[in-house]
Amino acid sequence: DGGITQSPKYLFRKEGQNVTLSCEQNLNHDAMYWYRQDPGQGLRLIYYSQIVNDFQKGDIAEGYSVSREKKESFPLTVTSAQKNPTAFYLCASSIDAGNEQFFGPGTRLTVL
Amino acid sequence: KQEVTQIPAALSVPEGENLVLNCSFTDSAIYNLQWFRQDPGKGLTSLLLIQSSQREQTSGRLNASLDKSSGRSTLYIAASQPGDSATYLCAVLYSGGGADGLTFGKGTHLIIQP
Numbered sequence: 001d002g003g004i005t006q007s008p009k010y011l012f013r014k015e016g017q018n019v020t021l022s023c024e025q026n027l028n029h030d031a032m033y034w035y036r037q038d039p040g041q042g043l044r045l046i047y048y049s050q051i052v053n054d055f056q057k058g059d060i061a062e063g064y065s066v067s068r069e070k071k072e073s074f075p076l077t078v079t080s081a082q083k084n085p086t087a088f089y090l091c092a093s094s095i096d097a098g099n100e101q102f103f104g105p106g107t108r109l110t111v112l
Numbered sequence: 113k114q115e116v117t118q119i120p121a122a123l124s125v126p127e128g129e130n131l132v133l134n135c136s137f138t139d140s141a142i143y144n145l146q147w148f149r150q151d152p153g154k155g156l157t158s159l160l161l162i163q164s165s166q167r168e169q170t171s172g173r174l175n176a177s178l179d180k181s182s183g184r185s186t187l188y189i190a191a192s193q194p195g196d197s198a199t200y201l202c203a204v205l206y207s208g209g210g211a212d213g214l215t216f217g218k219g220t221h222l223i224i225q226p
Contacts, residue, residue, distance in 0.1 A: 006155075033213050042116065042201070043156075045213030058213050090155055097212045098143050098205065103156040 003027070004104035006091050011109045013078070013085070021076045021107045023091035031097045032074035036060060037088040037106075046089075049074055050097045078109065086111045114139045116204050118217035126225050127194060133187040133220045135202030140180045143207040146214065147176050147187050150199045159200075160187070164207070192224045 004025045013019045023032065031050050035043040045058030049068040063082025068074055074093075078085045088108050092101040119134045135145070144163045148156040160169045160176040162185070168177040175188040189196060199221045203214035 031212075035213070035216075040218065042216035042218045043203075043214070044216075048213050050212065056212070092156075100144075100146065100158055100161040101203075101214060102158055103148075105155040106153075108153075 004091060004093055004102060006089075006104040006107050008107060009105070011107055013109060013111050015111060016080045018077055018079050019109065021078065021089055021091075021109070023074045023076065023104060024072055025074075025093045025104075026072060027093060027095075027102070028071070029093035029095050029102075030071070031094045031099075032068070033092040033094075033101065034058075034064075034066065034074070034076045035090045035092065037090060043090065046076065048097075085109055114204070114206050114215050116202055116215050116217040118200075118202050118220050120220060121218065122221040122223075124223040124225060125192060127192060129192050130188065130190050131192055131222075133189070133200050133202075133222070135185040135187070135217055137183045137185075137204045137215075139206060140183055141207050142180060143205040145176075145178055145185050145205070146203045147174075147185075148201040148203065150201060150219070152199075156201065194224045194226045197222055197224045 007022045033048040034046040037043045047066045049055035065077045090106045091104040094101045115138045117136045147159045162178040173190040178185045199219040201219045202217045
């Protein structure tokens, strides 16, 4: 069953903690992306990666970090430096940059 | 700053009607445009992708058009059904410079009344 999986579905974090959101794809896609969605706003790009061991900052990268050690995986760490991390986080992938993007089911992060 | 605007923000129509959702973008130098559907609390489902060289794409009851010169795209839904109720998002991939992610509109929240 091909697709994009994200875990966990819900995540609660205390202020000052770092948390890591998982994103895995078995579509053999080279490019992967992280977006953030807030109520009343469009999705905004956090980070993207066009190929293994390479990634670029998006529009709102401050307070976030990523790694791309494997083609299938693109984890996102929300650090304590992110001032307002409560949001819905969506991971996407495409066969290469510039092609149709497919999205995972999302992780809802709440800071307590 | 490149922006994507969707009008209307919300729309409620009776079942069976044909309807049009609008999307406008500020920069005509686009690589492609994608329409998505999002159900509450869920991820995005890709509906249609239009490359910059194309004028329209069709999938079942859905038809999307692209006019780069005017910076507009429309999503036409024929014979609407209650199951079409969702938020529809328009997203543009701009060519050249900057991040290679999509720029999204805020969406149109669609309700189809049975």
